[in-house]
Amino acid sequence: MSEPIRIGLLGRGTVGAAFADLVEQRADAVEEATGRRPEIGGVLTRSDGHAEQIIESSDLVVELMGGTDPARDYVLEALRGGKPVVTANKQLLAQHGDELFDVARDAGVQLRFEAAVAGVIPVIRVIQESFGAAEIEKVFGIVNGTTNFILSEMAASGAAYDDVLTRAQELGYAEADPTEDVNGADAAAKMAILARLAFHTPVSLEEVDYDGIETVQPDDLAYAKELGLSLKLLGVAERRDSGISVRVFPCFLYRGHPLAPIEGPFNAVMVEAPAITEVTMSGPGAGGVETASAVLGDVVSIIAGDAPVHRVGERLEIVRDVPSAFYLHLEVADRPGVLADVAGVLGRNEVSVKSVNQRGLGNDARLVMVMHECLESHFRAAVEEISTLDFLRSPPRSIRVIEEEFV
Amino acid sequence: MSEPIRIGLLGRGTVGAAFADLVEQRADAVEEATGRRPEIGGVLTRSDGHAEQIIESSDLVVELMGGTDPARDYVLEALRGGKPVVTANKQLLAQHGDELFDVARDAGVQLRFEAAVAGVIPVIRVIQESFGAAEIEKVFGIVNGTTNFILSEMAASGAAYDDVLTRAQELGYAEADPTEDVNGADAAAKMAILARLAFHTPVSLEEVDYDGIETVQPDDLAYAKELGLSLKLLGVAERRDSGISVRVFPCFLYRGHPLAPIEGPFNAVMVEAPAITEVTMSGPGAGGVETASAVLGDVVSIIAGDAPVHRVGERLEIVRDVPSAFYLHLEVADRPGVLADVAGVLGRNEVSVKSVNQRGLGNDARLVMVMHECLESHFRAAVEEISTLDFLRSPPRSIRVIEEEFV
Numbered sequence: 175m176s177e178p179i180r181i182g183l184l185g186r187g188t189v190g191a192a193f194a195d196l197v198e199q200r201a202d203a204v205e206e207a208t209g210r211r212p213e214i215g216g217v218l219t220r221s222d223g224h225a226e227q228i229i230e231s232s233d234l235v236v237e238l239m240g241g242t243d244p245a246r247d248y249v250l251e252a253l254r255g256g257k258p259v260v261t262a263n264k265q266l267l268a269q270h271g272d273e274l275f276d277v278a279r280d281a282g283v284q285l286r287f288e289a290a291v292a293g294v295i296p297v298i299r300v301i302q303e304s305f306g307a308a309e310i311e312k313v314f315g316i317v318n319g320t321t322n323f324i325l326s327e328m329a330a331s332g333a334a335y336d337d338v339l340t341r342a343q344e345l346g347y348a349e350a351d352p353t354e355d356v357n358g359a360d361a362a363a364k365m366a367i368l369a370r371l372a373f374h375t376p377v378s379l380e381e382v383d384y385d386g387i388e389t390v391q392p393d394d395l396a397y398a399k400e401l402g403l404s405l406k407l408l409g410v411a412e413r414r415d416s417g418i419s420v421r422v423f424p425c426f427l428y429r430g431h432p433l434a435p436i437e438g439p440f441n442a443v444m445v446e447a448p449a450i451t452e453v454t455m456s457g458p459g460a461g462g463v464e465t466a467s468a469v470l471g472d473v474v475s476i477i478a479g480d481a482p483v484h485r486v487g488e489r490l491e492i493v494r495d496v497p498s499a500f501y502l503h504l505e506v507a508d509r510p511g512v513l514a515d516v517a518g519v520l521g522r523n524e525v526s527v528k529s530v531n532q533r534g535l536g537n538d539a540r541l542v543m544v545m546h547e548c549l550e551s552h553f554r555a556a557v558e559e560i561s562t563l564d565f566l567r568s569p570p571r572s573i574r575v576i577e578e579e580f581v
Numbered sequence: 582m583s584e585p586i587r588i589g590l591l592g593r594g595t596v597g598a599a600f601a602d603l604v605e606q607r608a609d610a611v612e613e614a615t616g617r618r619p620e621i622g623g624v625l626t627r628s629d630g631h632a633e634q635i636i637e638s639s640d641l642v643v644e645l646m647g648g649t650d651p652a653r654d655y656v657l658e659a660l661r662g663g664k665p666v667v668t669a670n671k672q673l674l675a676q677h678g679d680e681l682f683d684v685a686r687d688a689g690v691q692l693r694f695e696a697a698v699a700g701v702i703p704v705i706r707v708i709q710e711s712f713g714a715a716e717i718e719k720v721f722g723i724v725n726g727t728t729n730f731i732l733s734e735m736a737a738s739g740a741a742y743d744d745v746l747t748r749a750q751e752l753g754y755a756e757a758d759p760t761e762d763v764n765g766a767d768a769a770a771k772m773a774i775l776a777r778l779a780f781h782t783p784v785s786l787e788e789v790d791y792d793g794i795e796t797v798q799p800d801d802l803a804y805a806k807e808l809g810l811s812l813k814l815l816g817v818a819e820r821r822d823s824g825i826s827v828r829v830f831p832c833f834l835y836r837g838h839p840l841a842p843i844e845g846p847f848n849a850v851m852v853e854a855p856a857i858t859e860v861t862m863s864g865p866g867a868g869g870v871e872t873a874s875a876v877l878g879d880v881v882s883i884i885a886g887d888a889p890v891h892r893v894g895e896r897l898e899i900v901r902d903v904p905s906a907f908y909l910h911l912e913v914a915d916r917p918g919v920l921a922d923v924a925g926v927l928g929r930n931e932v933s934v935k936s937v938n939q940r941g942l943g944n945d946a947r948l949v950m951v952m953h954e955c956l957e958s959h960f961r962a963a964v965e966e967i968s969t970l971d972f973l974r975s976p977p978r979s980i981r982v983i984e985e986e987f988v
């Protein structure tokens with residue numbers, strides 16, 4: 175058995191605590207995947223622990239303190255000491271990226287930071303690795319969940335900015351001091367990081383122009399709805415002439431734009447390049463467990479080194495008869511009792527009807543039905559029985575229906 | 582200077598030729614990123630080249646022949662000889678995955694296959710690496726672009742399946758023999774691969790139940806539209822009790838489902854796990870260049886080994902004054918000549934108006950305008966001038982508008 179990987183954890187707030195839990199829960203899976211078991215070594219909290227000692231005695235350092243001081247010193251110390259670092263600290267990267275990346279490059283040590291941008295969406299890995307050889311033209315999207323929640327709520331309810339902000343704070347989607355989110359500064363830091371990676375050029379935070387959403391009025395959103403537009407706070411980094419433009423601003427999107435349907439505290443990022451056309455990725459913007467999961471993904475990549483050939487566990491049984499909802503279309507004779515007969519067959523087979531529409535007359539009469547979720551074998555048995563009924567003018571047609579509603 | 586990486590290319594059809602071109606175009610960028618320059622060594626075509634010789638003399642083998650025979654033999658030979666392999670061959674992986682992965686694992690050699698599933702969407706990397714330590718509950722989505730194009734067209738035009746299929750063939754979105762696409766077999770092979778990776782269990786192609794779209798009728802789509810549903814061919818792999826279910830079937834989605842807006846020859850995949858909630862990724866389903874780009878991403882990862890610290894090129898200029906379209910909201914006095922004055926200011930500043938709505942009367946009068954794209958400095962100058970006009974009741978409000986329409 176090989177030695178465990180000792181993780182030095184700097185910071186034990188919401189994300190830090192969630193990360194420590196996740197490491198414990200997933201240690202077996204990580205060991206199976208990589209051959210080495212992760213374990214939390216030292217933990218630095220506000221009141222306890224000695225940073226230098228923790229770094230010194232770890233194989234890998236996870237920085238979840240936030241802020242740039244003393245996080246910057248600790249990360250530099252770890253990198254210089256040859257310890258790979260995973261961080262979720264966007265301000266640290268946006269403000270001190272040049273220095274940190276130079277030191278990591280010189281030391282030949284990995285510095286990973288998937289959790290710093292766009293929550294659980296793996297945009298850093300995709301830009302750096304999947305599209306590492308593509309000439310990226312544009313990276314843009316919704317990279318702040320707080321503002322997307324506020325704009326979605328304002329559009330849906332017609333309420334004013336201040337009222338919706340208060341609601342967002344109550345629900346935990348906005349901080350007590352929401353300034354950095356609502357004025358665009360948080361999104362600007364994330365766009366500085368994305369621009370740096372996409373275009374292989376230093377980008378400092380001061381070079382990113384940003385506007386926030388504080389001045390958006392309910393009637394802007396009302397007019398937008400009439401025009402078929404939806405309002406998003408967008409971060410955009412793109413090639414322009416021989417340079418690049420990196421900005422954050424509220425923006426109307428026409429219906430049909432891939433980012434238009436992104437509602438609530440979600441993030442979404444699009445990457446455009448000639449050889450890939452475009453790729454859109456979306457998911458929850460933040461949350462302690464989601465951020466911790468992105469951190470753990472980076473930790474696993476560092477432990478694994480080369481991409482492993484995926485592990486195979488025990489063979490799982492293939493389940494074929496699963497519950498589904500169904501649409502059922504029946505061309506029937508136009509006479510009394512037809513619906514009763516059909517409903518009778520369905521009921522006997524434990525299939526419950528959600529809605530029925532009778533359409534057409536005479537030779538065009540038909541039943542269009544939607545079922546509640548039921549075991550597929552029950553539905554198939556019912557359809558087989560229905561297809562023997564003498565009033566059917568053609569074989570029954572059925573299609574599954576998915577009802578889950580997302581944010 | 583380090584030695585170049587010699588790539589043995591097996592197959593030179595559409596994707597193979599696009600890959601060879603892309604390697605040439607991006608060789609500099611790959612060398613900068615990884616320290617080693619890729620070059621195509623031997624090429625095996627139908628009429629030319631000797632496979633064993635090409636494999637023997639290469640550092641890395643790219644298999645783009647399609648089919649399982651002789652692709653299987655060549656890939657096994659390469660892996661056993663310690664050469665990493667990149668392939669886009671979904672049938673090969675779905676039918677002979679167990680054997681290939683076992684050999685790769687024993688030889689300690691990478692076998693990568695991002696291009697085999699979901700076109701340019703990096704779903705393989707994301708499942709294996711970003712979510713490598715997550716307990717995935719469900720992977721599902723639209724993994725066949727041909728059928729999604731056909732269903733989108735049927736829904737939009739009301740045309741019959743056969744007519745739309747003919748149109749898809751003319752546009753190059755469907756093969757001359759579309760059987761494997763329209764009957765669901767192609768999607769089934771992709772779902773077998775995704776299920777294997779997501780759940781760490783062997784999944785054979787015969788275990789995937791699939792239905793196609795050949796029997797979908799125009800009136801199914803017409804009723805669906807009335808009900809607010811859209812029809813997709815879905816592949817679903819999910820945990821069920823202590824086993825898994827892997828299926829492909831046409832399915833109605835309610836409005837608001839993240840996959841409902843995916844139209845045309847696009848693919849989209851969702852991954853669900855407790856620690857990540859859900860992530861959705863979408864992009865073009867196929868195309869020679871897009872597939873070649875996914876192959877190159879895998880090649881770069883193999884050359885790079887450990888994830889590199891991203892390279893930095895020369896500093897790109899930050900461009901701040903870029904063209905945008907704008908919405909402009911003016912609360913104005915309700916009197917003649919107001920629109921003419923505003924239009925005059927805009928015109929003098931080279932800002933062209935796309936639409937104007939006059940709303941309200943008296944103290945509620947306002948102009949809601951949308952501009953065509955113009956240089957931001959021009960628009961700002963116009964707004965500054967407008968804000969000095971005496972009939973304005975409050976400061977002008979402006980918001981950018983994005984008009985690009987996607988598929």
